[in-house]
Amino acid sequence: MGSLKTTSLFPQAIHFSIREHENGSIKSQSLSAVEAAKSLSDDNSVSMLLAGSGPSFNEAVKHAASSHPSISQVLVADSDKFAYPIAEPWAKLVHMIQQREKYSHIISASGSFGKNVLPRAAALLDVSPITDVIEISGSSQFVRPIYAGNALCTVRYTGANPCMLTVRATSFPMPKSSAESRSNGASISQVDLSALDEDSIGKSRYVKHTSQDAERPDLGSARIVVTGGRGLKSAENFKMIEKLAEKLGAAVGATRAVVDAGFVPNDLQVGQTGKIVAPELYMAFGVSGAIQHLAGMRDSKVIVAVNKDADAPIFQVADYGLVGDLFEVIPELLEKFPEKK
Amino acid sequence: MKIMVAIKRVVDYAVKIRVKSDRTGVETNNVKMSMNPFCEIALEEALRIKESGLASEVVAVSMGPAQCVDTLRTGLAMGADRGVHVEAAGQLYPLTVAKILKSLVEVEKPGLIILGKQAIDDDCNQTGQMVAGLLSWPQGTFASKVVLDKEKQLAMVEREVDGGLETLELDLPAVITTDLRLNQPRYATLPNIMKAKSKPIKKYTPQELNVDVKSDLEVIQVTEPPKRKAGVILSSVEELIDKLKNEARVI
Numbered sequence: 109m110g111s112l113k114t115t116s117l118f119p120q121a122i123h124f125s126i127r128e129h130e131n132g133s134i135k136s137q138s139l140s141a142v143e144a145a146k147s148l149s150d151d152n153s154v155s156m157l158l159a160g161s162g163p164s165f166n167e168a169v170k171h172a173a174s175s176h177p178s179i180s181q182v183l184v185a186d187s188d189k190f191a192y193p194i195a196e197p198w199a200k201l202v203h204m205i206q207q208r209e210k211y212s213h214i215i216s217a218s219g220s221f222g223k224n225v226l227p228r229a230a231a232l233l234d235v236s237p238i239t240d241v242i243e244i245s246g247s248s249q250f251v252r253p254i255y256a257g258n259a260l261c262t263v264r265y266t267g268a269n270p271c272m273l274t275v276r277a278t279s280f281p282m283p284k285s286s287a288e289s290r291s292n293g294a295s296i297s298q299v300d301l302s303a304l305d306e307d308s309i310g311k312s313r314y315v316k317h318t319s320q321d322a323e324r325p326d327l328g329s330a331r332i333v334v335t336g337g338r339g340l341k342s343a344e345n346f347k348m349i350e351k352l353a354e355k356l357g358a359a360v361g362a363t364r365a366v367v368d369a370g371f372v373p374n375d376l377q378v379g380q381t382g383k384i385v386a387p388e389l390y391m392a393f394g395v396s397g398a399i400q401h402l403a404g405m406r407d408s409k410v411i412v413a414v415n416k417d418a419d420a421p422i423f424q425v426a427d428y429g430l431v432g433d434l435f436e437v438i439p440e441l442l443e444k445f446p447e448k449k
Numbered sequence: 450m451k452i453m454v455a456i457k458r459v460v461d462y463a464v465k466i467r468v469k470s471d472r473t474g475v476e477t478n479n480v481k482m483s484m485n486p487f488c489e490i491a492l493e494e495a496l497r498i499k500e501s502g503l504a505s506e507v508v509a510v511s512m513g514p515a516q517c518v519d520t521l522r523t524g525l526a527m528g529a530d531r532g533v534h535v536e537a538a539g540q541l542y543p544l545t546v547a548k549i550l551k552s553l554v555e556v557e558k559p560g561l562i563i564l565g566k567q568a569i570d571d572d573c574n575q576t577g578q579m580v581a582g583l584l585s586w587p588q589g590t591f592a593s594k595v596v597l598d599k600e601k602q603l604a605m606v607e608r609e610v611d612g613g614l615e616t617l618e619l620d621l622p623a624v625i626t627t628d629l630r631l632n633q634p635r636y637a638t639l640p641n642i643m644k645a646k647s648k649p650i651k652k653y654t655p656q657e658l659n660v661d662v663k664s665d666l667e668v669i670q671v672t673e674p675p676k677r678k679a680g681v682i683l684s685s686v687e688e689l690i691d692k693l694k695n696e697a698r699v700i
Binding site: 194195196199219220221223224225226227228229230231232234235236237238239240249252253254255256257258259260261262263264265266267268311312313314315316317318319328332356364367368373374375380381383388389399400406409410411412418423425426427428429430431437440441444445446 | 460462463465466468475542543544547566567569570571572573574575576578579580581582583586587588589590591593605608609610611612613614615616617618619620623628629630664665666667668669670671672673674677680681682683684685686687689690692693694697699700
C-alpha cells in the first residue's frame, strides 16, 4: 500500500464553545482525531479540514496549522455556508473534497458534530462509517464498544476508499510531548467551492444555540469529574456536588435520573446516551451504577463511589468505595480535601 | 402528511448481555428482546403529531428476522396505523437499513421520517443521518423538541448538542432522530393490543426493494471488555483522602 492520505474533519471551533470562538482555537477533542489519524500514517500526511467564516475563523485556521506536528496541510473552506455546524453543507463539502482528493481515511471526533455529519457524508460516498472507535489495529481494522460498552467489537472495513471513522477522544489523548513540539507550520490551502453542489444545502437553517454555563472545565476532557446521582434528592442538594467540584477544579457530571428530574442541564449526563468520560479521577455520589451509566465512565483511571447501599453495582467498578450517607461524607470531604494547586 | 417511523428489535435494555464463548457475537437466544428505547420515543412523537392533527397516518417499519413482527405489533398497539416488515436474515448494517428506508420512501411517500438517535445494541448512531443523505432531505438529529408548521411545511427542531441546545428550522420532508428527552412513550393498553392484531403488516424482501444486503463491514470478533481489578471498601473520609493522595496519586 502506498502512503496514506488522511483527513480529519474538524468541527470548526467557532460554533462549539464560546471560549473557542473568542480564542479562535481548535478543540482538544479534534486533536485526538489527529492522534488517531497519526496511527494510520507514518509520513505526516494528515490533512485537516476547517470550514467557516469570519475573523475568529481566520484565527482558528492559523492555530490549526500549528496545532499538531502530524498535520501537513490545512484545507480551508471559507464561506458563510459553513458559518454554523449544519450537517447538509458539511456533508456535501466532505463529499466534494473526497471526489477530488481520494483520501484513504476520513476521521472525526465522536462529538455531537462528528456524529451528525460523518454518517451523512458516508452515505453520499456509499460507504459504511464506523462509530466511536477506541482502538486502531491496522489501516482497516478497528475496535469499538457495543451494547453500552459491555462488549468490544473488532470490525474490518472491506469497502472502497474512504474508510470513515469517528473516534472516541478519550481513547486517543494527545501526548504531552507532541503538544510541546507543536508543528513547524502546515501548509494552508483554500478549497475551491465553485463546484459545491447546492442541492440539499439551504433546506435547513440555523436558528439559535443555547449554551450552558461554561465556567467549569469541559466534562469531556476534565482531569477530575464529580458526579451526582439520584441519592442527592434535590436540585438544592446537588449544589454540594458543584461546590466539591469547584474545590477540586473538577467538571460536574450527572446521571440520567438527575437530568430527568431537572436538577441539572442534560449536557452534563454521563453514560451510553450522554458523554463518555475517562478522567484520572471519577467520583460518584449517590450513583447506583446502572449499565447505561457505567458505559460512560468505566474507563476512568480511578473510580471512587460513595453510596449508602453497600450492594449498589457501582461498587463493583470502584477502586475506592465508601459506604455511607453522602450528606455527611460530602461536607467532610469539602472540609478535609487539600486545596487545589 | 404521512409519517414513517423506523423501529428496531434489540436485546432489552435491562438485560446484562453475555458474549458468546466462540467470540462471534453476543448471546441473543432465550434473551428478552424489546423495541429499542429510542425507537419507542420516535413512535410516541409521531403519534403525538398525528393526534394534534398535523399528520394523517403513522407507518411503523422494521427490518430483520421474522420476530421483528412482534416489535411491529408492539408499535401498532401503541397506536401506529400500519406496519411494514422487510424480512432479512443476518446482520444488517446502517447503510443497508438506510437504503431500504429510502426505497420504502419511494413507495410510501411520507412527509417526515422519525428514527431513534441510536440502537442500544450496535450503538452506531448513523441510520437517520444516512437516510437523510441518501434522500437529500434535511436532518434534525438528537431532537429534544419538535414543532411542526403545517402551513409553511417546516419543522423546528431543538437538538441536544455538546455544550447546550441548538435550534434548527428544516424544510419538510425531513428526517428527525430522537434523543431521550423528547417525550415519555405511552404504554399499550390491553384493548389496543387486541386491536393491533388486526392491523395490517405488509411484507417485503430487500430484493423486492432493489437493495443489495451485502456489506463492506465484517465482524472479526466480539470480546468482553477488560475487567477492572477489584476495589476496596474504605471506612472513613480520612482514609479515602489518604488513598487518593498517596496510593492513587490523583489529588
